[in-house]
Amino acid sequence: MQNASRPTFLIPGVSRAGTTTLHDYLSEHDDIFMPAAKELRFFDRDENYSRGTEYYEQQFANHDGETAVGEASPPYWYRGITFDSNRNYRFDPSDDPPARIREQYPDIKLIFTLRNPISRAYSQYWKNVRQGRERVYPFSDAIEAEIEGSRDHRDTAMCWYYKNQYSTHLERWFDLFDEDQILLLIFEEWIGDPPAALDRICEFLDVEPPEQWRDTDRQKNETKTPKNLRLNEIYHDHLRWTGIGELIYYLNLRTGYPEMDSEMERYLADAFESEISAVERIIGRKLDVWRNDPF
Template structure:
């Protein structure tokens, strides 16, 4: 079945979480030849989330006749808790172009911890974090080589474009040119620069509202509202006191670096990228 008949994506941003996927989604949505999915994170290929909604639902995420379609779901690179994503993806879209944006794996893990803290979805006591389910979940998303293994088992290496979050932050146009070259469309100047997912703003929104927004009902409600309007609503809701995550103890950071060292070295070898500014 062609991806034209069922309006399937031509490319997918597969992660990593807290590495600039929201910025990429919005930059790409500005391109005249690209339609991004109605919901930024469809999570369609995650069996534990939206796979059961079926092809008609996924196809409905796209409605235009633009040249290419894309989506961005960071949960696609969390193989420990969401296995089988790459296999489902390849069975449905074998010719996909994939984009994997990554950042310093320790900083990424810390950022995800802070995000979960703001959402109110983990135990706020940092002393209980090490060794917990949430710790293993967060660390898994920073094990980039293992995440790549699942995709390289079904997709050719040239189908996967690896980008560094540091480059997106400093030279976003260069990153966007790499993406458009990768997916085979004309380059396009970007206009919306800067942070697209401000954690300070999110931290001022009541945690119960943020948690509801992550549920299926909350996502469906949000999908009915244009993104610009959603941004305005989010700004109006961000009136509470800022919630600050606890600082990471130095010994825990050292442990995380040690646990991610071999994995990161293997990722450098498999991609040919140096990631010179990373801490591990």
């Protein structure tokens, strides 16, 4: 058994693919310890990483003998990505969370949950709209800005096409870690039957699953989007720290998000076909669930 404060597993991504749900369910297991705060952001934030491993392991100080100790930080998935002049992905070896993790914890177990890159991008887009960070509407205009080059994918987080190409990320993790250290879950498959996926995770982490998981029919991270985009901007720009602003913000939210433009759906389905095929080759299985029911 590892030292009490050392993590034995991580959930490094991807965002908007059920990482919060997995964190919350696994935290309820008696033999799994996860810090109350999701996303410790140690390996991707320099201000945290510079504080050293001892600081990181202090975040697990409440560990009380549980077999599995871990955390979920989706930003570990994508930081370190850069682009060449031909818009091809490359990893920057000086800015690479997977390598940092490999150096500190070479035997750690990794759990990834992958979601159809199109629906994942659309979900992330609306999250950023809600947070006031994305100001290009609609989604199709944001995509077109990337494709045309007016929104530079090399230095902005607001990129919904280039940052959803999974194969380069997966290749990096598989280059650094053995296959038996990695568990890959497909969001569209497990979200319909969370207990089965959680039991599989328990087997992977060498802990016994509970007789019954609690509240697995309850969505834990329900999507909320603004009804009025201009009102959402006013809140973030001028009213965010006021009581009336908070009221306006919540009254302006609705559950779910608008349907994607059908022409953009078809465009992205064609654009991501080769990427999905590349992911299939890496993980050794078909992903027809992304093709047959992509949105």
